[in-house]
Amino acid sequence: MTQTSDIVLDRLTKLHPKLIDLELDRVHRLLAAVGHPERHLPPVIHVAGTNGKGSVIAYLRAILEAAGYRVHVYISPHLVRFHERIRLNGKLIDESALIELLEECERANGGTPITFFEITTVAAFLAFTREPADIVLLETGVGGEFDATNVVDQPLATVLMPISFDHMQFFGNTLELIAKAKAGIIKRNRPVIVSPQPTEALAVFEERATSLSAPLHRFGREWNCDGDLKSQLRFFDQRGPRLYPVPGLAGRHQFRNAGCAIATTAVLDGFNISDAHIAQGLRNVTWPARMQRLTQGPLVEMLPGGKNGKWELWLDGGHNAEAGEVIAAMLADWRAADGKPAHLIFGMLNTKDPVAFLGQLAPHAEDLAAVAIPGDHASLSVEECVQAGAEVGLLSQGFRSVEAALRAIVDAHDGSDEPRRVLICGSLYLAGTVLAEND
Secondary structure, three states: OOOOOHHHHHHHHOOOOOOOOOOOHHHHHHHHHHHHHOOOOOOOOEEOOOOOOOOHHHHHHHHHOOOOOOOOEEEEOOOOHHHEEEEEEOEEEOOOHHHHHHHHHHHOOOOOOHHHHHHHHHHHHHHHHHHOEEEEEEEOOOOOOOOOOOOOOOOEEEEEEEOOOOOOOHHHHHHHHHHHHHHOOOOOOOOEEEEEOHHHHHHHHHHHHHOOOOEEEOOOEEEEEEEEOOEEEEEEOOOOOEEEEOOOOOOHHHHHHHHEEEEEEEEOOOOOOOOHOOOOOHHOOOOOOOEEEEOOOHHHHHHOOOHHHOEEEEOOOOOOHHHHHHHHHHHHHHHHHHOOEEEEEEEEOOOOOOOHHHHHHHOOOOOEEOOOOOOOOOOHHHHHHHHHHHHOOOEEEEEEOOOHHHHHHHHHHOOOOOOOOEEEEEEOHHHHHHHHHHO
16 A cells, blocks of 8 residues: 555554543653754744634745745644644645655554554654744644643744633633633743734733743834724734734734734744735635635535636635624624625634634524534534524524535525625534535
């Protein structure tokens, strides 16, 4: 059998009975076995939080690359292929390099228990030491303090994105406890960029940063931003007010994500990033499945008029109440601007709260088509999704697939000249399946 990265990755999932087991002993052991790559990385920007981590990393990458810097990136989860998690100098890691790194880590691990995320994080660190770059953008997987990525002693900067209720089975059921876990990435004397936060989370971050003499750069204090969706982003810090283009990612919330990236660039010692570089990065940024409009593929062709029609098909992987609030604001803005009714196609993991998420969207959608996430044993069932939709007052019906759900929405309005908007939402895993099947 030909060896592929999928075969190796499948073996690695079987090394530990738990998908998530938060501690650092296993990671430190394997890092030592492969020569401590975490000590030889380019300068690191470490990003934690509940919402917006991927977006701020996308902005930072676009800005840094516009300035001519070589950027390595580590994110999770992936949408379609594991290779998306490791980006080397602007390109996704290639198959042969990935197989070689995974097998090297597998051999060094020697069959001892280690989680999938831990061993693949070590593989990413090895990759980052073997191809030159100027900077690494590093996203936590879950949490912060005991996340497998939290082995870099002196990052160039740390970034804390908005905190909300998520992964409570690991951190506790209060914002203070969740924030305490995320605050574990703060390091002594290293600058901390803090995005908009609930009061409880901000207090935790301030206390931790003060105890470690870590300079704080907080939204609403050391920096601020706002904007007009049709014209510009306004950013304010000690340099005074500056104007930039509207961010390339859709939604009002992206102004603050972009602002957080701009605030981060201001603390990067040794990097020369101009306002022109920032403007170029904001225009050029891409980030799949974060309010992404699908403009081609078989699903789009199912819409009246296909890709040239007036219907729109959107995809978003947000999956908690705060993400629901953001999406709801976008739906409201769109409806006010063009009057198009919205329909939801929804699936979610059983570790999330579907009612909290859908409760935000319900006032802005006509109905809900429920699906299970294909091939994922942790998916809510179609019946559970239908029940959640009904609980928030949405007319809800179950379907065997996204394609079947979309077909039903289109058929229900066959012959109508009224353009409509369909949003597929509820899970990054569902979004990844949609992107793969719509390719």
